[in-house]
Structure formats: C-alpha cells, structure tokens
Amino acid sequence: MIDTGKQPNTLLAGVMKQAGATNKGLARRVRLLSEQDGGEPVRCDHVSVKRWLDGTTRQPHPRTCQLIARVLGEMLGRTVTLAEIGYAETAGEDDNDGGDIGLDYPEEVAQTVATLGAITDLELRTPKKAEPLTVVPQAWSDLVVRWLTDSDSDRSRPPAEPRRITFVDVEAVREATAMFSSFDYKYGGGRPKMLVASFLDQEVLPNIPHVSPHDPIGREYFREVAALTRLAGWTAYDTGAHGLAQRYLTQAFRLAKAAGDKPLCGRILAGMSHQANFLGHYQRAVDLARAASKGANGYATPTTMALFSAMEARALASLGREEEATAALLTAERWHGQGNRENDPEWIRYFDRAELHAEFAHCFRDLGNAELANHHAAASIRESESTYVRSLSFVRTVLATSHLQDGNLDEALYVARSVVKTAASLKSLRVVSYLDEFRSRLGAFSNDPLVRDFLDFATLHLPSKGAPVSRTLLVA
Structure with a gap:
C-alpha cells in the first residue's frame, strides 16, 4: 500500500529501538515467524523495513503488521499492540485492538513516549465507529502502589539519539497548555480536545524521544509535556471518553515522575480521583x-x-462518611488559607476561593445538607471569575439541587434553566450529566406544569444523547 505523501512511522521506530531490533534483524524474525505459524510466508528484507519506517509503505498487509507486533513483543517480553507501532487501522482485524495500551507503568520513560504516541494515534486516526476504550479501575490501584513504593530516582536510560532542546521549546509547550486550558475552562473540553492531541502528535512526539529528563532543560521539557498530557486526559474526561482519559493521565503521571515533579504527580492522581468519584x-x-x-x-x-x-472529601461525601468528609474539608480550608498564589505552579492557580467553596457545596449536596450546600454554592458563584464558565455551570447546578433539597422548586428550576442555556453552547458532557442528574431528581414533581415546562426546555436544548451520566457508566 503506497502513500505518495509519505510520513515516517516514528512509533514503529521507537518500539524497534526499545527492542534493539535492526532492520535486517526484524525482517528476518518476521520471515521466520510467518513460516512457523503455518500461514503464507511473508517476503520482506531490510529494504522492506526501511519502507515501513520512512512511510513509503504506509501500512503493510494486516498479517504482516500482526507479525511485526508479535516479533517485537517477543523481543521486549511484553504485549505490543498494533496501535503502539503505528498500525491502529488494522487493529479491528486482530484481537489485539489496543484496549490494554497505556495502563501499565513503564519502567523506561522511552516506552511512555512510544505509548503516548500510540494513544494520540488512536485518538486522531481511529474511526469514530470503533468501540471506545474502557476504564480499568484496578489500574488506579496499581498506580497508587507504584507511587507510594517506587524509588524517587528515575532509572530510565538516556536517549539513543540525543537532540538539543532549548527553553524556547519548553515555553512553546507551556504556552500551548495555557491556551488550551483557557479554551477548556470557557468552552468545555470538546473544543480543545483534538487540538491538544494534535499538538502532542505534531510538536511534542517528534522531539521528546531525543530528550533526557536527567538534564535541567530536559527535565523542564518533560514537566511541561506532562502538564499538557494531563490536559489531554482532562479534556477526554470532560467529553465522556473515560478510557482514553485514564490512559492519558497514566502516561502524564509517568512523565511527571521522570521530571521529578512530585506536586504534579499528585495533581494527576487528584484528577484520577475526581474521575473515579x-x-x-x-x-x-x-x-x-x-x-x-x-x-x-x-x-x-x-x-x-x-x-x-478536597478530592478526598468529595469521595468520602459520596460514601456518606460525613465526619471524615467534614474533617477533610476543614483540612482543605486550612491548607488553602496558607497558600500564596505567587508561589503556586500555573496548573493549580485556578483553585481559588471560589473553587474551594464549590468543593464544599458538592460535598454537602451529597451529604444531604441543603443549607450548607446552598451557602457554599452561592459563595462560589459570587467569587467566581468569568473565565471559568464550566465550573460556574457545575456549581450553579449544585445550587439548583440544594434549592430542590430544601423544597424550593421554583428557585431550583429558575437556576437550572440558566445552566441549560449555558450548557447548550458548552462542549462538556460532564455539565450535561450534572443537569441530567438534576432532572432525575424531579421525578416526584413530574405532574407539576413548571417541571414539565423545564423538562421540555432541557430536552430541546441539551445534547443528552450519549451523555456520561455520573456514577452509572459501565467500566471493565
């Protein structure tokens, strides 16, 4: 299959480098395996491999792709998916569909880089009709164990072909993250989601295999790439692509660990906690x-x-453990009072007093304390900056729910209607899910004309089909 606009297969090159495979060696092993498994022998040599790598042959025959993955998997002592070597389009023709990719904690950071390439490839190039990746809850627990027991030092080997990186490269990634984050806050994750993946694919992945996290500039570069990858996971989460989000966040954690940035590692774990809750x-x-x-x-x-x-408090509130949740909220408030915005990294500066009040409101809503939920939701709205449109939508929905819990139906519907108007233009399925959860609480009032009117209004304006209703999603 010849492609005149050839593009090098950097994913295949990266996995071959990890396995220590030469062009001749890979070709020989593919030929031998094709003869051993009883199928039609594959005729390939080092020139064939060169064509696979430089993109002259965009994609070999599906069976050849499967054999390449099996050979490299045998050399590495692990499963290598078709997506991981740049052949995601053939994944549907084999049981190895990339479902497990991105959930392991790679020992070598080079493997994370290759995996990140495979994930972005899946996001950007997989047909929309393909089955979505599933969430694997055990992977969260496995990561916690690694985080708490692993050595602080990163044992990854330096890149085989180092390339000079500059502070301009670091700043480019940092500014891209800031720009895409602004889009995310204002317009929902659906706006920047593909832009983030494309930036990773086109601007980061060609560079990062040649960068070492062990030198100062390289460490800064890894830190910024980790923050951008975290944002890729967050935008996926916001649009309901939960399996994809889990994989991005896992790889973001590994990149932050390679950079030696424990606070960012913790930030990513907190994001995982948010999603798990x-x-x-x-x-x-x-x-x-x-x-x-x-x-x-x-x-x-x-x-x-x-x-x-605050994330601990949210989860404890969901479990109904009121005393522990309250204690965690007080701890969050105490920490927050000691903060200095000037000393905070960019990725935590959004967490202002308004956000803290919002966390209190969420927790008291789930604990059934309508009065305190209402108080903190109103305080959050008063103190919120206009930039955080999505956050305001969340907390206003919590406010509407607190009014409903307090028996104030008219006020609840008035606030919820205003959220529907905003949500109609936001590309955030999480906001839609909040409103769907609010609508589900209206069952006891289904005969009220005001409720019927609101439900008709919401149905007309909200893209509810396929929305990720909170706490009811199927996972592996």
Whole structure:
C-alpha cells in the first residue's frame, strides 16, 4: 500500500529501538515467524523495513503488521499492540485492538513516549465507529502502589539519539497548555480536545524521544509535556471518553515522575480521583486522593495540598462518611488559607476561593445538607471569575439541587434553566450529566406544569444523547 505523501512511522521506530531490533534483524524474525505459524510466508528484507519506517509503505498487509507486533513483543517480553507501532487501522482485524495500551507503568520513560504516541494515534486516526476504550479501575490501584513504593530516582536510560532542546521549546509547550486550558475552562473540553492531541502528535512526539529528563532543560521539557498530557486526559474526561482519559493521565503521571515533579504527580492522581468519584468508584477515589497527599506532602504548595484534601472529601461525601468528609474539608480550608498564589505552579492557580467553596457545596449536596450546600454554592458563584464558565455551570447546578433539597422548586428550576442555556453552547458532557442528574431528581414533581415546562426546555436544548451520566457508566 503506497502513500505518495509519505510520513515516517516514528512509533514503529521507537518500539524497534526499545527492542534493539535492526532492520535486517526484524525482517528476518518476521520471515521466520510467518513460516512457523503455518500461514503464507511473508517476503520482506531490510529494504522492506526501511519502507515501513520512512512511510513509503504506509501500512503493510494486516498479517504482516500482526507479525511485526508479535516479533517485537517477543523481543521486549511484553504485549505490543498494533496501535503502539503505528498500525491502529488494522487493529479491528486482530484481537489485539489496543484496549490494554497505556495502563501499565513503564519502567523506561522511552516506552511512555512510544505509548503516548500510540494513544494520540488512536485518538486522531481511529474511526469514530470503533468501540471506545474502557476504564480499568484496578489500574488506579496499581498506580497508587507504584507511587507510594517506587524509588524517587528515575532509572530510565538516556536517549539513543540525543537532540538539543532549548527553553524556547519548553515555553512553546507551556504556552500551548495555557491556551488550551483557557479554551477548556470557557468552552468545555470538546473544543480543545483534538487540538491538544494534535499538538502532542505534531510538536511534542517528534522531539521528546531525543530528550533526557536527567538534564535541567530536559527535565523542564518533560514537566511541561506532562502538564499538557494531563490536559489531554482532562479534556477526554470532560467529553465522556473515560478510557482514553485514564490512559492519558497514566502516561502524564509517568512523565511527571521522570521530571521529578512530585506536586504534579499528585495533581494527576487528584484528577484520577475526581474521575473515579464521578464514575462511582468512591473508595478508589479516596485512595487516589490520599496517595496524592501523602506522596507530595513536603513538596507541594499549600494550595495544591488543599486540592488533594478536597478530592478526598468529595469521595468520602459520596460514601456518606460525613465526619471524615467534614474533617477533610476543614483540612482543605486550612491548607488553602496558607497558600500564596505567587508561589503556586500555573496548573493549580485556578483553585481559588471560589473553587474551594464549590468543593464544599458538592460535598454537602451529597451529604444531604441543603443549607450548607446552598451557602457554599452561592459563595462560589459570587467569587467566581468569568473565565471559568464550566465550573460556574457545575456549581450553579449544585445550587439548583440544594434549592430542590430544601423544597424550593421554583428557585431550583429558575437556576437550572440558566445552566441549560449555558450548557447548550458548552462542549462538556460532564455539565450535561450534572443537569441530567438534576432532572432525575424531579421525578416526584413530574405532574407539576413548571417541571414539565423545564423538562421540555432541557430536552430541546441539551445534547443528552450519549451523555456520561455520573456514577452509572459501565467500566471493565
């Protein structure tokens, strides 16, 4: 299959480098395996491999792709997926469909780089009709164990072909993350999601295999790439692509670990806790938040530590453990009061007083305390900056729910209607899921004309089909 606009297969090259495979050696092994498995012998040599690598042959025959993956898997002592070597399009023709990719904690950071390439490839090039990746809850627990027991030092080998990196490269990634984050806050994850993946694919992946996290500039570069990859996971989460989000966040964690940035590692674990809680895995959400706090304590700023305690409180509130949730909220408030915005990394500066009030509101809503939920939701709205449109939508929905819990139906519907108007233009399925959850609470009032009118209005304006309803999603 010849492609005149040839593009090098950097994913295949990366995995071959990990396996120590030469062009001749790979060709020979593919030929031998094709003869041993009883199928039609594959005729390939070092020139064939060169064509696979430089993109002259965009994609070999599906069976050849499968043989390449099997050979490299045998050399590495692990499963190598078709997506991991740049042949995601053939995954449907084999049982090895990339479902497990991105969930392991790679010993070598070079493997993370290759895996990140495979994930972005899946996002950008997999047909929309393909089955979505599933969430694997055990992977969260496995990561917590690694985080709390692994050595602080990174044992990854330096790149085989180092390339000079500059502070301009670092700044480019940092500014891209800031720009895409602004889109995410204002317009929902659906706006920047593909832009983030494309930036990773086109600007980061060609560079990072040649960068070492062991030199100062390289470490900064890894830190910024980890923050951008975390954002890729967050935008996927916001659009309901939960399996994809889990994989991005796992690889972001590994990149942050390679950079030696414990606070950012904790931030990523806190994001995993947020997602686990949303999906109904409450105890795992508690574990992730506590692991973030324990592992980053002494390194993270007070504002960051406040976030970890807030995530713990959310999960405890979901479990109905009121005393523990309240204690965690007070800890979050105490940490937050010690914070200094000037000392905070860019990725935590959003967590202001308005966000802290929002966390209190969420927790008291789930604990059934309508009065305190209402108080903190209103305080959050008063203090919120206009940039955080999505966050305001969340907390206003919580406010609407607190009015409903307090028996104030008219006020609940008035606030919820205003959220529907905003959600109609936001590309955030999480916001839609909040409103769907609110609508589900209206069952007892189904005969009220005001409720019927609101439900008709919401149905007309909300893209509810396929929305990820909180705490009811199927996972592996």
